[in-house]
Amino acid sequence: MIDDTDRRLLSAIQTDAQLTAQELGERLNLSASQAGRRRQRLEQSGIVTGARAVVSPEGTGLQVQAFVQVQMATHEPEKVRAFTRIVKTRPQIVSAWTLTGEADYLLRVYCTDLAALHQLIHEVILPIPAVARVQSQIVMDQLKQDAPLPI
Numbered sequence: 001m002i003d004d005t006d007r008r009l010l011s012a013i014q015t016d017a018q019l020t021a022q023e024l025g026e027r028l029n030l031s032a033s034q035a036g037r038r039r040q041r042l043e044q045s046g047i048v049t050g051a052r053a054v055v056s057p058e059g060t061g062l063q064v065q066a067f068v069q070v071q072m073a074t075h076e077p078e079k080v081r082a083f084t085r086i087v088k089t090r091p092q093i094v095s096a097w098t099l100t101g102e103a104d105y106l107l108r109v110y111c112t113d114l115a116a117l118h119q120l121i122h123e124v125i126l127p128i129p130a131v132a133r134v135q136s137q138i139v140m141d142q143l144k145q146d147a148p149l150p151i
Contacts, residue, residue: 002047005030007151009038010048014148017051062110064117065139069103070125073132083130092120103135114138 002010005028012027013019019027021036028035042048057065072080087096087107095108107125111117121134 002042006038006042006047009035010042010151011148013039013048013051014151057110061112063113064111065142066109066111066117067137067139068107068109068121068125069099069135069137070105070107070131071102071133071135072104072130074130075104076130079128079130083128086124086128090120090124092116 008028009024012024021032021039024030024035024039025032028038030038039048057063070083072083074080083105087093087105092109092111093107094110097106098104099106109117109120111120117136117138121136125131125134
């Protein structure tokens with residue numbers, strides 16, 4: 001169970017995961033040790049699962065972001081496992097969701113250029129026997145950056 005103070009703490013660390021216990025305490029009107037204990041409890045309970053740096057895709061040469069919808073030809077467990085194994089191991093695929101509706105999966109991918117996206121789709125994803133159809137949408141602009149959870 002989380003209370004209002006936990007919610008404020010979670011909001012603060014979603015914005016800046018590097019806040020010290022002292023800084024958190026000042027923001028939450030708690031002592032540094034109380035803020036640190038609350039953070040530790042949220043980590044141990046699995047509510048806070050890690051902290052990451054936000055890296056600019058463009059700054060690392062990843063010029064193309066796309067969403068790739070995948071429709072499966074079969075849902076045979078062994079064939080689906082082959083697909084999920086590839087999804088989990090390809091670094092260009094940064095997140096993946098299972099969906100309801102026409103597409104079975106939605107993949108978010110980052111590639112260096114259109115040729116790399118083409119290669120990922122046509123030489124990696126489409127040859128998987130369980131895959132029936134792939135549809136991609138290239139991101140032209142991201143109007144809103146990935147935001148903290150609305151706690």
